[in-house]
Amino acid sequence: MTLTTTSKNVKEVNQVVVRFAGDSGDGMQLTGSRFTAVTSLVPNDTATLPDYPAEIRAPAGTLAGVSSFQLHFSDHDILTPGDKPDVLVAMNPAALKAHLSMVKSGGIILVNSDSFDERSLGKAGYGSNPLDDGTVKPYRVYEIPMTKLTLEACKSVGVKPRDAERSKNFFALGLLSWMYTRPVQPTIDWIEERFASNEMVKEANLRSYKAGYNFGETAEIFEARYEVAPSRFESGTYTNVPGNTALAWGLVVASRLAKMPLFLGSYPITPASDILHELAKLKNFGVRTFQAEDEIAGAGSALGAAYGGCLGVTTTSGPGIDLKAETIGLAAHLELPMVIVDIQRVGPSTGIPTKTEQADLLAVVHGRHGESPVPVVAAMSPGHAFDAAIEACRIAIEYRTPVYLLSDGYVANSSEPWRLPDLDALPAIDPHFLDTPNHVDDQGNASYWPYVRDPDTFARQWAIPGTPGLEHRMGGLEHADGSGNVAYDTLNHEKMTQLRQAKLDAISKSIPLLAVDDPDGLGGAEVLAVSWGSTYPAVLAGVRRTRKRGLKVAMVHLVHLNPFPSNLGEILGRYRKIIVPEINMGQLWTLIRARYLVDAESISKVQGIPFKAAEIESAILDALDKRRVARS
Amino acid sequence: MSDGVATAVSRPDTPASTRKDWVSDQEVRWCPGCGDFTILAAMQTLLAEMGARRESTVFVSGIGCSSRFPYYMNTYGIHSIHGRAPAFATGLAVARPDLDVWVITGDGDALSIGGNHLIHTLRRNVNINIILFNNQIYGLTKGQFSPTSEVGKVTKSTPYGSLDTPFNPVSLALGAEATFVARTHDMDRKHMMEVLRQAYDHRGTSFVEIYQNCNVYNDGAFNDITSKDRRADYLIPLVHGEPIRYGKDGEFGVSRGEDGMLHLVKVADVGEDALLIHDMSLDNPSQAFELSRLARGPHEPTPIGVFRSVDCPEYGYEVARQLAEVEGRKGIGDLSALLRSSGTWVVE
Incomplete structure (x- = not known):
C-alpha cells in the first residue's frame, strides 16, 4: 500500500536532532535505528547516539529504566549526534523527566499521554502532572494517546491488547516518519521481512506504523511537516552500520587480505559482545569463533591459534583487558601476532557498562608488567572501525606483535553513513611464513632460529607448526636473539628489551605522516x-x-x-x-x-x-x- | 593391558625415527634424580615408536618444573603462562586439527591457577593430551604445599600444617566428564608408555595423571605405590575387562557390597565372582568415579591405569564440521555481499 500525503504545509529545515525516549522495554533502540535507516535513504547525513541502561529490564517506568536513541540528520556534512534535541519523543513520564532539560528551548515534545497516569507519574518522581503544571511550558508539546490509538489500530488483528500495546513504538515511528517526510515503503518492507514468522505481530506493527503516519496526516494538531533536503555525499555505495559491525567486518577482510583464517577467542562482555555475535554468523568466511570460559582463555586461545598461523583475535571491554594482560605480555615476548579489541566503557571496576569512556589508553599502552611495548590503534567513528581493524591486523602480522585496537561504547553502538571501500584496492597483508631453514650450525646442519630479524622492521622470521625441519621451542623465559634459547644473562636481557622497543619504534615508519588541518598552514593557527x-x-x-x-x-x-x-x-x-x-x-x-x-x-x-x-x-x-x- | 582398546596406529609415509630424533639440543635442567626424567624418556621413546611426526607435534606447557618439558623435545613447543596451557592449546588444536597437541602441566599449574581452563577443556573434549605431573608440592617456588598435598602438610608456607583438603585429579577430571582419564607413575616406564599410547590414540581430550616423585621437596610421596616392596599391596592395577584385584598373590580385590558401594575386599572372603570387572568404556562415568574415590591418598591402596575411555564428539572436529556445513549451505563468503548485507544506497 502507499500512504497518501496531501495537505499540510511542508517546511524545509537544514538539520534536525530527534531523541526517542521510553522505557527499556518500549523498543526505542529499534525505533531509532529504523528511523536512521530510512533517513539514510533520503539521503541525509546522520549521526546517532544510542543510550540504554545496563539492566535488561530495569524497573519499568523508573528513571533508571529509560532507554533513548538520538539521531542528528541534515542536508549537509555533520559530525556529532547533536548537542540538544529539537524533538523529544517521550513514551512515558520517566522518559520526559530524564530528557526534558536537554531539549532545545521551544523544541517539540511528543508524549504518549496515555502513560501519564498517577502511578507512572509517581514512579518517575513527579508530584504533579508535568503536562498540566507548567513544567513543559517552554516547549511545543503534543499530547497523543499513542497507546489507545495503537490498540484501536490493532483491534481486528486478533492480537491480545497487552501484545498490541507493544506495537506503540511503531506508532511513534509512523508519526515521526510523517512529520519528517521520510520514505515509507522501506519500513513497511522491513516490518514484513523482520516479522515474517509471526503473522499477528507483523500485522499489528504494520497497522500501528500506518496509524501513526495517518494520525499525523489527519489530526489537525500539527502546523507543519518538515523536510530535510538530501545531503551531498561523495559518489559511491553507502550503508549504515554500528561500529561493532564495521569492526567485525574489518577483521574478516584483514583475514582475507592476509590469507590467514580468522580465530576469535572471546568471553561475552558489554559493549563488545556484538563483535562475537557478528563473527559467529560468518562461518562461511572460514571464521572460527570460540566462546571461552573466561577472558584469560579468550586471549590464550587466540594466541594459540595465532601460533598455529591463524589471525588470532580476542575482543573485550575494560575489565577484560586487566585479565588478558599476562597473555598480551607473552605475545609481546614471543613476538607473535594477535589483535586485542577493547571496546572501552566507564570504569574502574564494573563501572557503568553501557556508557562510553576513553580511559583505558594508559592501561593498554603501559598496563603490563615489565617493558612490554604494544602498538595501539584507535577507531574514530563507526565506519573507521573497519579501517582501524585492518590497520591493527596489518601491524600485528607484519611486525609479529600483539596490537591493541581501541574503540568505545559510542563508536560501537552508534552509526553513520559509511561509504563502502573498494575491496580490490586494499593492499594484501603478507605474513611471510618461513618454510626453509634460516640457520646453519658449526657442523653444517640446517635449522630454524625463531628470532632472526628483518634489519629494517626488526620483525622476526616466522615458522608455524606443521613445517618440516623448522621445529623449535619458544617460551616466556628471556631468550637469546637469533636462536631463541633460554638466556639469563643480564646484558642479553637489556639487548632484547631494546630490540623489542626498537621494533615498536620501527612501526612508525609504516604509518603515514600526520596531516594537520590548519587553514593557515602548519603553525598558522593560534x-x-x-x-x-x-x-x-x-x-x-x-x-x-x-x-x-x-x-x-x-x-x-x-x-x-x-x-x-x-x-x-x-x-x-x-x-x-x-x-x-x-x-x-x-x-x-x-x-x-x-x-x-x-x-x-x-x-x-x-x-x-x-x-x-x-x-x-x-x-x-x-x-x-x-x-x-x-x-x- | 589394553584388551579391546586401539593400540598404535601406523601412519603411512612416516619416516622411521628413534628416540634420539625426539631429543632437543637443550641441556635438561631438572634436579638429578627427578621423576621428570623418566617421563621425558618415555615420551621420546613412545613418539618414535608410534610413528608420530615431529613437525606435527606441539608440546604446550604452563609454568613449573614439569613445564620445562617442551624445551627438551625436538618438536614444536611453547612454554606459556602459569595455568594457561589448556587455553593456548585449545586455540591451537581448534585452529589446526592436523596437529598432535600435548599439554604438559603440574599439580599447581593445572589444578590451582589453571583449574578453570582444565575443567572446561575436559568438558569440551578438545583433541589435546593433557599430562599432569603430580608431585603434591610446589617445586619451582621451592616447596610450598600444592592443591594435591595431603592435609597437615608442613611446608614453608604452612609451618603448622596445611588446612586445605586436596583435589583428587582423577576424580576432578571424571567430574568434568573427561572422555579419557588415566593414572600412572614414574617408576614403571612400561605402564606409563602404554597409558600414554592410549592417550595419544584417543580422539578428544586425554587426561593422564602421573605420580611423579620430587626428590628435593617431597621425596617418597608415592613410595607406597611405587616402591618394589610395597607396590603389590598398594597399587591396584586397572585392566579393562579383568576383575580388579591386587596383592602379591592377587589376594585382594574390589567388590560392590550390599550397601551399593565399592569396597576393598579379601578375595577369599567374597569369592572371585564377586570381584568388580573393570570396564573403562562405560558411558556413565559414575563407576570410574567410585574407583577414583577408593583411596584418600597415595598411602592407601590406589587404582592405577585407565579409568575411562569413551568415544564422544571431538570439539575441533565439530567446529570444522559446522564451518563446512554452513559453507555448503551458503557458499564461500562473499565480502562485497557482506558489506552490503544491511542495505545500501547509491550516491551518483
Whole structure:
C-alpha cells in the first residue's frame, strides 16, 4: 500500500536532532535505528547516539529504566549526534523527566499521554502532572494517546491488547516518519521481512506504523511537516552500520587480505559482545569463533591459534583487558601476532557498562608488567572501525606483535553513513611464513632460529607448526636473539628489551605522516586541538564553529597511539597553545607531555557520554582567552 | 593391558625415527634424580615408536618444573603462562586439527591457577593430551604445599600444617566428564608408555595423571605405590575387562557390597565372582568415579591405569564440521555481499 500525503504545509529545515525516549522495554533502540535507516535513504547525513541502561529490564517506568536513541540528520556534512534535541519523543513520564532539560528551548515534545497516569507519574518522581503544571511550558508539546490509538489500530488483528500495546513504538515511528517526510515503503518492507514468522505481530506493527503516519496526516494538531533536503555525499555505495559491525567486518577482510583464517577467542562482555555475535554468523568466511570460559582463555586461545598461523583475535571491554594482560605480555615476548579489541566503557571496576569512556589508553599502552611495548590503534567513528581493524591486523602480522585496537561504547553502538571501500584496492597483508631453514650450525646442519630479524622492521622470521625441519621451542623465559634459547644473562636481557622497543619504534615508519588541518598552514593557527578515537567528530565540529567566529584554530587527529606518527612532535612544537579533549582525566595529554615536553592543556570529561560540539567550542574559546590574559 | 582398546596406529609415509630424533639440543635442567626424567624418556621413546611426526607435534606447557618439558623435545613447543596451557592449546588444536597437541602441566599449574581452563577443556573434549605431573608440592617456588598435598602438610608456607583438603585429579577430571582419564607413575616406564599410547590414540581430550616423585621437596610421596616392596599391596592395577584385584598373590580385590558401594575386599572372603570387572568404556562415568574415590591418598591402596575411555564428539572436529556445513549451505563468503548485507544506497 502507499500512504497518501496531501495537505499540510511542508517546511524545509537544514538539520534536525530527534531523541526517542521510553522505557527499556518500549523498543526505542529499534525505533531509532529504523528511523536512521530510512533517513539514510533520503539521503541525509546522520549521526546517532544510542543510550540504554545496563539492566535488561530495569524497573519499568523508573528513571533508571529509560532507554533513548538520538539521531542528528541534515542536508549537509555533520559530525556529532547533536548537542540538544529539537524533538523529544517521550513514551512515558520517566522518559520526559530524564530528557526534558536537554531539549532545545521551544523544541517539540511528543508524549504518549496515555502513560501519564498517577502511578507512572509517581514512579518517575513527579508530584504533579508535568503536562498540566507548567513544567513543559517552554516547549511545543503534543499530547497523543499513542497507546489507545495503537490498540484501536490493532483491534481486528486478533492480537491480545497487552501484545498490541507493544506495537506503540511503531506508532511513534509512523508519526515521526510523517512529520519528517521520510520514505515509507522501506519500513513497511522491513516490518514484513523482520516479522515474517509471526503473522499477528507483523500485522499489528504494520497497522500501528500506518496509524501513526495517518494520525499525523489527519489530526489537525500539527502546523507543519518538515523536510530535510538530501545531503551531498561523495559518489559511491553507502550503508549504515554500528561500529561493532564495521569492526567485525574489518577483521574478516584483514583475514582475507592476509590469507590467514580468522580465530576469535572471546568471553561475552558489554559493549563488545556484538563483535562475537557478528563473527559467529560468518562461518562461511572460514571464521572460527570460540566462546571461552573466561577472558584469560579468550586471549590464550587466540594466541594459540595465532601460533598455529591463524589471525588470532580476542575482543573485550575494560575489565577484560586487566585479565588478558599476562597473555598480551607473552605475545609481546614471543613476538607473535594477535589483535586485542577493547571496546572501552566507564570504569574502574564494573563501572557503568553501557556508557562510553576513553580511559583505558594508559592501561593498554603501559598496563603490563615489565617493558612490554604494544602498538595501539584507535577507531574514530563507526565506519573507521573497519579501517582501524585492518590497520591493527596489518601491524600485528607484519611486525609479529600483539596490537591493541581501541574503540568505545559510542563508536560501537552508534552509526553513520559509511561509504563502502573498494575491496580490490586494499593492499594484501603478507605474513611471510618461513618454510626453509634460516640457520646453519658449526657442523653444517640446517635449522630454524625463531628470532632472526628483518634489519629494517626488526620483525622476526616466522615458522608455524606443521613445517618440516623448522621445529623449535619458544617460551616466556628471556631468550637469546637469533636462536631463541633460554638466556639469563643480564646484558642479553637489556639487548632484547631494546630490540623489542626498537621494533615498536620501527612501526612508525609504516604509518603515514600526520596531516594537520590548519587553514593557515602548519603553525598558522593560534591553538591546536588534538583528538583521538571517538572525540574526533565533536572536536572537529567544535573547531569548525570557532573558525566560523573568525578564530584561527588547527586540529590534528591521532589514529596511532603507540607508536605515535613520526612527525607528531614536530607538529606539536609549532603551536603555542594545544588542547587535548578526552573522555578521561587526561591520558593522551599525559603521554604527549611526557614524550614531547609540550605545555598542552587537558580538556577532560568523564560523564559516560561524548563531548558536545559546544563544549569543545567553549574550551577553545577559553584557551584563547587565557592566552590573552597571559599577554596583558 | 589394553584388551579391546586401539593400540598404535601406523601412519603411512612416516619416516622411521628413534628416540634420539625426539631429543632437543637443550641441556635438561631438572634436579638429578627427578621423576621428570623418566617421563621425558618415555615420551621420546613412545613418539618414535608410534610413528608420530615431529613437525606435527606441539608440546604446550604452563609454568613449573614439569613445564620445562617442551624445551627438551625436538618438536614444536611453547612454554606459556602459569595455568594457561589448556587455553593456548585449545586455540591451537581448534585452529589446526592436523596437529598432535600435548599439554604438559603440574599439580599447581593445572589444578590451582589453571583449574578453570582444565575443567572446561575436559568438558569440551578438545583433541589435546593433557599430562599432569603430580608431585603434591610446589617445586619451582621451592616447596610450598600444592592443591594435591595431603592435609597437615608442613611446608614453608604452612609451618603448622596445611588446612586445605586436596583435589583428587582423577576424580576432578571424571567430574568434568573427561572422555579419557588415566593414572600412572614414574617408576614403571612400561605402564606409563602404554597409558600414554592410549592417550595419544584417543580422539578428544586425554587426561593422564602421573605420580611423579620430587626428590628435593617431597621425596617418597608415592613410595607406597611405587616402591618394589610395597607396590603389590598398594597399587591396584586397572585392566579393562579383568576383575580388579591386587596383592602379591592377587589376594585382594574390589567388590560392590550390599550397601551399593565399592569396597576393598579379601578375595577369599567374597569369592572371585564377586570381584568388580573393570570396564573403562562405560558411558556413565559414575563407576570410574567410585574407583577414583577408593583411596584418600597415595598411602592407601590406589587404582592405577585407565579409568575411562569413551568415544564422544571431538570439539575441533565439530567446529570444522559446522564451518563446512554452513559453507555448503551458503557458499564461500562473499565480502562485497557482506558489506552490503544491511542495505545500501547509491550516491551518483
